[in-house]
Amino acid sequence: MLQSSTISFLRGLKKNNNKPWFDENRSKYEAAKKDFEALVQAVIDAYAKYDLSLGGLKAKECMFRINRDVRFSKDKSPYKTNFGASINAGGKKSVKAGYYIHIEPGDSFAGGGIYMPMPPELRKVRQEIEYNPDEFKSIVESRKFKTVFGPLMEGDGMKLSRVPQGFDKDSPVAGYLMFKSYVAGTSLPDETLTEKKLVKTITDSFITLQPMIEFINRSFD
Incomplete structure (x- = not known):
């Protein structure tokens, strides 16, 4: 579960996305970041029972920086208004499919897959799907998958x-x-973010997603 103060910090940041406000509230940011790191580590430790490749993975290897890269963006807001973590064996820098946690009041979610891979990797995934159409459809069109995602x-x-x-x-x-x-x-509604069962809610969704993750990553082997 997350602390309500973490959600409050993110709400405040969305209303005051500027450096002076952030500097004034840096201690709240550090506490919120630590809280999110604890959640990510709890999810990793729980889910490593189902995906052994995650054993020993640390939350810090998966978490994204809150600072935005504004060099090529019209939006010059300096900070992201969410906490995010990409969970897989290679951490956030891996090119393979993995799991994702996104915490943003009003728009939080858990899930994963592979996002905008480079052309060589994308072609491999498409080939795997074309070679095994029935298997892929049985995964993403299953009743459980469609119910959850x-x-x-x-x-x-x-x-x-x-x-x-x-x-x-x-x-x-x-x-x-x-x-x-x-x-x-x-989706992870705001009221679920501070519930004790949040880790289970996230790991349960990962269990449903795991066959798709394994299918995609098989294309790289």
Whole structure:
């Protein structure tokens, strides 16, 4: 579970996304960051029972910095308004599919997959899907998967308008071959963030996602 003070800090940051406010509230940030790190570590330790590759992984290896890279953005807000962590065997720098925790009041979620991989990796994933269409569909179209996550995420340029060159436009998984990212997420309402069962809620969603993660990562082996 998270402390209510962590949620309050993020709400305050969203209203006051500037360096003077952040400096004045740095102690609250440090406490919130430590709180989020404890949550991530608890999730890693709990889920490592299901994914042995996560054994020994530290939360610090998975957590993203709160500072935004504004060099190429019209939005010059200096800070992210969320805490995020990418959990897999290689930590946040891994190119493979993994799990993700996103804490942002009003828009928190747990899930994962592979986000905007480079063309060589993306081609491998698409090939794995095209070679094993029934298996992939049985994962992402299963009742449990759709109940927890719904369909794969499609927003923000994550899907092409047509099947990419070199792939069968008549394939039974043609729609999935158009994805540029393979990501699923389930919402974490604000009231769940401070519940004692938060770690279980997140790990349960990861268990449902694990077959897709393993399918994707198999394409790199």
